[in-house]
Amino acid sequence: MSDTIAEIRLPTQELRNDIPFYTKVLGMKIDMIYPADDPRTAVFSGHGLRLRIEKGAQESPGTIRILTEDPDGFAEGQRRLTAPNGTMVEIEERHPPMVMPETVHSFVVRRLKDQAPWIIGRAGMHYRDLVPDRLGGSIIASHIRIPDGGPVPDMVHFHRVGFQLIFCIHGWVDVVYEDQGDKMRLKAGDCFIQPPEIRHRVLEASDNVQVIEIGVPAEHVTEIDHEMTLPTPDYRPEREWQGQRFVYNRAEGAEWVPFRLPGYICRDTTIAENTKGVAGVQVVRRGDGAPQWAAHDTDIHFTFVMNGTVTLEGEGREPYRLEQGDAFVIPPGMKTRLSEPSQDVELLEVTLPGVFNTTLGQ
Numbered sequence: 001m002s003d004t005i006a007e008i009r010l011p012t013q014e015l016r017n018d019i020p021f022y023t024k025v026l027g028m029k030i031d032m033i034y035p036a037d038d039p040r041t042a043v044f045s046g047h048g049l050r051l052r053i054e055k056g057a058q059e060s061p062g063t064i065r066i067l068t069e070d071p072d073g074f075a076e077g078q079r080r081l082t083a084p085n086g087t088m089v090e091i092e093e094r095h096p097p098m099v100m101p102e103t104v105h106s107f108v109v110r111r112l113k114d115q116a117p118w119i120i121g122r123a124g125m126h127y128r129d130l131v132p133d134r135l136g137g138s139i140i141a142s143h144i145r146i147p148d149g150g151p152v153p154d155m156v157h158f159h160r161v162g163f164q165l166i167f168c169i170h171g172w173v174d175v176v177y178e179d180q181g182d183k184m185r186l187k188a189g190d191c192f193i194q195p196p197e198i199r200h201r202v203l204e205a206s207d208n209v210q211v212i213e214i215g216v217p218a219e220h221v222t223e224i225d226h227e228m229t230l231p232t233p234d235y236r237p238e239r240e241w242q243g244q245r246f247v248y249n250r251a252e253g254a255e256w257v258p259f260r261l262p263g264y265i266c267r268d269t270t271i272a273e274n275t276k277g278v279a280g281v282q283v284v285r286r287g288d289g290a291p292q293w294a295a296h297d298t299d300i301h302f303t304f305v306m307n308g309t310v311t312l313e314g315e316g317r318e319p320y321r322l323e324q325g326d327a328f329v330i331p332p333g334m335k336t337r338l339s340e341p342s343q344d345v346e347l348l349e350v351t352l353p354g355v356f357n358t359t360l361g362q
Helices: 015-025
Strands: 008-012 029-034 041-046 049-055 063-068 080-082 088-093 108-110 126-129 140-146 157-160 163-170 172-177 184-187 191-193 200-205 209-216 221-224 247-249 264-268 280-286 294-296 300-307 309-314 320-323 327-329 336-339 346-352 358-360
Touching: 008 015, 015 029, 015 041, 015 049, 140 300, 157 200, 163 172, 163 184, 163 346, 172 209, 184 191, 209 300, 209 346, 294 336
Parallel strands: 008 049, 063 088
Antiparallel strands: 029 041, 041 049, 080 088, 108 327, 126 140, 140 209, 157 221, 163 191, 163 209, 172 184, 172 200, 191 247, 264 280, 280 346, 294 358, 300 327, 300 346, 309 320, 309 336
């Protein structure tokens, strides 16, 4: 098999000025130079990059980004440099710390009948944004569907994220996770939490599978892992990723208990326990008694209407009659009431943090 390589060509006016910069400052190797009597072309390699610097080339000088674990120890700590040939060089951290934006609280109602556009995203999945303002970048909530069933063209990947929930509301999807055994089928009412950086791959889906995906923060990096093969040989349900355990919670056989709000019952998904309070996820149904006004003190409070109808009343707001596919966010301290629930109402409540206080009454 032929040995194939790729290189990027950059221009220069005087090659002799570039050689010490690319070798000594950037730490690259010089692999080729010619002609010997009056060099016009040199090839450098290093840091996963191969450069061909050619006198009189017509390309623009471009920009090189170098990502390193120790940016302060690279190029004497300089973060922005200009090479003699005009190429800009940016030096950044290889894995910058995840920044959790401060939540910009707002009261948000997103209705399915408003016909927000479906956007085609990764692996051909369709995405509908449920919190358009992202609360200042602190959360992304997406209604995701795969219209046509069958194998999903996914790769082993992971997310650099603080918290991520996948809750199935229609159909089924097969997914395999690092150190969690063979593939698992997520059906309507079931959920996964994907701890930060756990490797996983979506394998197959039913026709029109639909899930709700919550990610914190809103903008986070997805990386492909080209080395790992799933499933892995080890089964380690007790393993933690950045303090969080993988959760596979099933609707079948769930225990229903009184909810924090009168007039409703709920089933706990164990997510608060397994994330050590980072987030909590409850499935809520109509119970006995009359709904009451209430306020909470958690940072992020998101609810999606999975079935039935309910009226959301908010302090100083017109009431909203919500139905399947609608979503809302309630800021801390705001008094609201979920009134007139239909017999078949079912809500998905996601809160960050997962443990908080509720104050009842006007």
